[in-house]
Amino acid sequence: MDNKLGFGALTAFVIGSMIGAGVFSLPQNMAAVASPAAVIIGWTITGVGMIFLAMSFQVLSLLKPNINSGVFGYAQAGFGDFVGFCSAWGYWLSAMLANVSYLVIVFSTLGMFFDKPGHIIFGMGNTWQSIVGASVLLWLVYASVRRGVQTAATINTITTVAKLIPLVLFIFCTLVAFKWHTFTFDFTGLEFGPQHDLLSQVKGTMLITVWVFIGVEGAVIVSSRARNRRDIGRATILGLLTALIIYVFVTLLSMGVISTPELAKFHNPSMALVLEHILGPWGSIIIGCGLLVSVSGAFLSWTVLATEAPLLAAQNNMFPKSYAKENSAGTSIKALNLTIICIQISLFAVIYAGGTYNSLLIIASEMILVPYFLVAAYTLKLAIKNKNRGRLLFIGLGSTIYGLWLLYASGLSHLLLASLLYLPGLYFFIKAKKELNQPSFVGKERIFVVVLILLSLFAIYMVATGHIVLES
Template identity: 70%
Template sequence: MDNKLGIGALTALVIGSMIGAGVFSLPQNMASVASPLAVMLGWGITGIGMIFLALSFQQLTELKPKIDSGVFGFARAGFGDFVGFCSAWGYWFSAMLANVSYLVIVFSTLGLLFDTPDNVLFGSGNTVISMIGASALLWIMHGLVLRGVKTAALINMVTTFAKMIPLITFIICAAIAFRWETFTLDLTGLHFDASYDLWAQVKGTMLITVWVFIGIEGAVVVSSRARNRKDIGRATILGLLTALSIYVLVTLLSMGVIKPVELAGYQNPSMAKVLTAIIGSWGQYIIGLGLIVSVCGAFLSWTVLASEAPYLCARDGIFPKKYLTQNKAGSPVKSLTLTNICIQVSLVFVMYAGSTYDTLLIIASEMILVPYLLVGAYALKLAIEQGKGSQLLFIGMGASIYGIWLLYASGLDYLLLSSLLYFPGLYFYLKAKKEQGRAPFIGKEKWGLIVLTMAAIAAVVLIVTSGISV
C-alpha cells in the first residue's frame, strides 16, 4: 500500500491546517483591535510576510532535500541541536494548544446554538459537559490517526472541501449586503482610545493574523511522507493564496455589513452573528455546522502535525528514542499518545481556569513565532554562506524581517512569558542526549541556554511585579 501523499492531499493538509476555527471568529477578533484601514494594512503586511515565509519553505525543501523534519529541521541544520530542539518544542507546544483551542471553540459553538440563560450546558467551551465532550472527540481522533497518516489525510481532504461551502456562502451573502458607508463610517478607528493610534491598531492585528496562518508549514512537516518533493512547495503556495483570499474577504466584507464598533462586541464565532444579520436565524446554524466540520478537519490535521514533531525529533536525536515507535499503519504511537495526553490535561486546566479560545489563541500564536523566524534566518544564512544568489537572499531577508516584526508587534511581555514554556521541554532534550552519551550543550549552544534562562527569570520578575498571569 502506498502511504505517500500527493499534491492534492498535501494542499488539503495545508488549507485544512490553516482554515480551522480562526476564520469563523475573524470578524470580531479584528474589529476588537483595529479599524478597517488598520485591518487592510495588517493583512497587507501579513500577506507579504507569509508569502516570503512560504517561498522560504519552497526554496529550502528544494535546496535541502535531505532535511525532512519540517520547520525545526531547518533550524537544527542552521543553528545546531539545541536551537533545533527549541524550535521543535515551540512548534509542538503551539500545535498542541491549537488542538485545545479547536475543542474549546467546538463546544463554545454548541453553547451559542443551544444554551439558554436558564440552562447553560456548554458555555464558552469550558464547562464540565464541554470537557467531557471534548475529551471524547480527542480520543476518537486519536483512533483515526492510529489508522495511518494516509487515512487521516484522506478524511482531511473531504472535510476541507466541505468547510468551503459555508465560507463561500458567507462571502457571497456578505458581498451582496456590503455597504460602503458602513465600511467607511469609522475608517481609522476614532472610537478607540486616543493613545491607540493607527500604528498600534496594525500591531494589534498581528497575533490574530499569525494565528489564522499557523499551518502554512503543514506540507513541510510531513515532507518525509510526500510522494514528490516539488509538491511540498507547490502545496504550500497554493494553500497560502487560498487561505489569504478567504481571510481578507471574510474580515473586510463583515466590516461593511456591521459597524466595526458593534462587531467588536459580538460573541464568537462572530461570523454566525453576521450571517444571521443578513439572512436571519438560519445564518447561525449554517456557520455553526460549518465551524464544527471545519474544526474537526483542522483538528485531525493538527493531530497529525503535532504527533509528527516528537517522532521526527527522536529520529534526529533531539528527543528520546522511544518516540520513534510506529504501529503497522506507520503512525507514531508514542508521540501521538504524548500529544493527546497533554491536550487532555490542558482541557482540565481550561475548565478550572475558565480559559477561553482567545486566551489559547495568544499563547499558541506566540509559541510559533520563533520557529517561523528561524526558517527565514536559515534561508538567509544559507544564501550568504553558499552564495545561492539574489533570489534566496531576498526571500530569506524578507522572511527574517517579517519574523522580527512579529516578535516586536506581539510585545516583549508575551515573548518573555513564552520563554517559561520552553523549560519543561528540556527534560526530553537532556534525556535524549544522555541516551546518546553526548553533552547537551556544545559551544555557542551554552549561550542559548543562558539567554533562555535569563528570559525566564525576567518573565518571573514580570509576573511577580506586574501581576500578569501566564
C-alpha cells in the same frame, strides 16, 4: 498500504491545517483590536510576509531534500541541535494548544445554539459539560490517527472541501449586503482612543493574522511522506493563497455589514452572527455547522502535525529515541500519547483557569513565532553562505524581516510567557543527549540555555507581581 501523499492531499493538508476555527472568529477578533484601515494594512503586511515565508519553505524543500523534518530540521541544520530542538518544542506546543483551542471553540459554538439565559450548558467552551464532550472527541481523533497519516489525510481532504462551501456562501452573502458607509464608519479607529494609534492597531492584528496562517508549513512537516518533493512547495503556495483570499474577504466584508464597534462586541464564532444578520436564524445554523466540520478536519490535521513533531525530532536526535518508534500504520504511538495526554490535561486546566479561545489563540500564536523566524533566518544564512545575491537572498531577507516584525509586534510580555513554556522541554533534550552519550549543551548553546532560564525566571516574577496578565 501506501502512506505517500500526492499533490491534492498535500494541498488539502495545508488548507485544512490553516482554515480551522480561526476564520469563524476573525470578524470579531479583528474588530476588537483594529479599524478597517488598520486591518487592511495588517493583512497587507501579513500577506506579503507569509508569501515570503511560504517561498522559504518552497526553496528549502528543493535545496535541502535530505531534510525531512521541516520547520525544525531547517533550524537544526542552520543553528545546531539545541536551537533545532527549541524550534521543535515550540512547534509541538503551538500545535498541541491549537488543538485545545479547537475543542473549546466547538463547544462554544454549541453554547450559541443550546444555552439559554440562566441555563448555561456549554458557555464559552469551558464548562464541565464542554470538557466532557471535548474529551470524547479527543479520543475519537486519537483512534483515527493511530490508524496512520494516510487515513487522517483522506478524512482531512473530505472535510476541507466541505468547510469551503459555507465560507464561499458567507463571502457571497456579505458581498451582496456590503455597505460602503458602514465600512468607512470610524475608518481609522477613533473609537479605540488616542493611545491606540494606527500603528498600535496594526500591531494588535499580528498575532491574530499569524494564528489563522499557522499550518502553512503543513506540507513541509509531512514532507517525508510526499510522493514528489516538488509538490511540497507548490502545495504550500497554493494553500496559502487560497486561505489569504478567504481571510481578507471574510474580515473586510464583515466590516461593511456590521460597524466595527458593534462587531467587536459579538460572541464568537462571530461569522455566525454576521450571517444571521443577513439571512436570519439560518445564517448562524449554516456557519455553526460549517465550523463544526471545519474544526473537526483541522483538529485531525493538527493532531497529525503535533504527533509528527516529536517523531521527526527523535529521528534527528533531538528527542529521546523511543519517540521515533512507529506502528505498522506509520504513527509514533509514544508521540501521539504525549500529545493527546497533554491536550487532555490542558482541557482540565481550561475549567480551573477560566481559559477561553482568545487566550489559547495568543499562546499558540506566540509559540510558533520562533520556529517561523528560524526558517527565515536559515534561508538568509544559506543565501549569504552560497553568495547568492538573487532570488534566494531576496526571499531570505523578506522572510527574516517579517519574522523580526512579528517578534516585535507580539510584545515583550508574550515573549516572556513563551520563554517560560520552553523551559520544560529541556528535560526531553537532555535525555536525548544522554542516550547518545553526548554533552547536553556545547559552545554557544550554554549561553542560550542560561538566557532562557533567566528569561523564564523574570517571566515568573512578572506574572507573580501582576505585571503580566494573560488575556482571556
